[in-house]
Amino acid sequence: MRTCWESFEAYAFRALGRDFGERLLPRGLDITFCDQVFLIGSGLMWNIYFAGLAIAIGFGLSVAVAMARFSQNPWLSRPASGFIFVFRGSPLFIQFFFFYAAFVLLPRSGIDIPLGFVTLTVDTSALTTAQVGGLFVLVLNTTAYSAELFHGALQSIPKGDLEAADAYGMRGWTKFRRVIFPNMLRLAWPSYTNEAIFLTHSTTLVFLSAFPARQQVGEAFYYARYFVDQTFNPFVAYPLVAAYFVALTLVIVAVYGLVGRRLNRHLPQTRRARFRFRPQYIR
């Protein structure tokens, strides 16, 4: 049997790859409680990687899609609503399968995109890995969900604020940057916090059967399922992964709470939009 320290050394960074700890995962009767704590914990870094990058990339995209949807030009608003409908109306689980099957069909050598003076070679083999392809799907998915939230917020920007901006002679980019964007962000922030939480929870779907976990590199829930398969005992690994996620959720709520406070700093306490935890995990 390993001591707790030995399993920390063996598995605390195993999720980075075979070279960062023991080559093989513990098996059968050899599994200790500490192994489960550390290996599942090491998988958590991938959850943070997927969620963090997807939210960061998806944020900019979703503001653009929300503005397009809100626009009066049907050539902009129709495609934006279509995009949102497709990604919000179908299960993320199936989206993963579909995109993985599509990425596998791409030529392995990469695609050359001639840009006139230089030829860009897109490395398509990376797209079949979860770290790139899975992230791609998550970005599209969170873009659709957040764009819907931001679109709702755009609709409820106080009329007076827009009139005030017009009265000051603000137009175009200045008006967007000084009035529309801050207001939209402030109004959407409570629900955007929820979106960040659900996205973090749905990173557990990445390695579920579509994208392969090469070298047994996976996220927390992948390892939890591995342990349950090995020990046939769901009462240790699943509560552990649940506890990790509750902790992660609390961190997100705290960080977003700080940002939300800053966005609302000009308003009296009673008029601030409050965050309410509204779990809706499946997407």
Place this chain on the structure above:
Amino acid sequence: MFSFCSDPSVLEGFDWFACYLTSATHLNFYGAFLLVLVLLAVTAPAALGMGMLGALALRARFLPLVAVGKVYVNIVRGVPDIVFFLFVPIALGQGIEWMLHQVRCPDWTEPIRQGTDFLVCPEAKVPPNGSPQWLYTAYAFGMAVLAFALVFGAFVANTLHGAMQAVPRAQVETAEAYGMTRAQAFRRVVLPQMWVYALPGLSNIWQILIKATPLLFLLGLQDIVYWARELGGQKTSLFSYPHPDWRMWYFLALLIFYLFLTWISERVFAWLGRRLSHGQATAAGERMRKAAA
């Protein structure tokens, strides 16, 4: 299916597809779509029932019952649902077998958990050893329905509880002034009126339920995801219908199926909302009254 399908190797074009898409495995694939609809049809009322019980517990006057309701709603909502979908069927299956084991084999001395094995006496196996295959499938399906009902029941309980609170207080007070008991007021005043307030939440939960159905695949059932992977994978010339990797097209079909399902339910819920708002003391109901007048 068709008479000209007897020798697939000589078929071309349209005939080939007609035969390919009606082969026995494809009929299983279409049956799996039916399975999704059956699952939805069974789970929705079950979750609604669980939710109603939970909501009633939340507004009970008996403190322990309120505590039970709160614990149920908050635990299920606070933990990632996917953990629940995998945890509940295994835990419940082991729990049932453990209880049967205690009842039927009281003199069994060996420990149940031996290393990585979960061993109960043969009399406690569910379904009993030697059962036909369909019984195992039905048992797995039942467990899945239970897991769905548990998780979605908690969401529904929260929504229904909010809806019950949203019925205007004056209406309940009027009922009390007429001498109705608490139960009577609930049955005659709150229950018929709460639905218009619950509808947006319920519609949301229904959409989530639709999108949760492919998770059946994780429970080892032969559902649409299973068949899409089986049928779409590359088939060599050893098979009667050889084709390259077509998984993308199969999953595209699943995407379209789900988009259609959510689109239809959006329509139905919009229609239901109009029906329920009729004559209600809400903004939508008021607008309908003015339009009619």
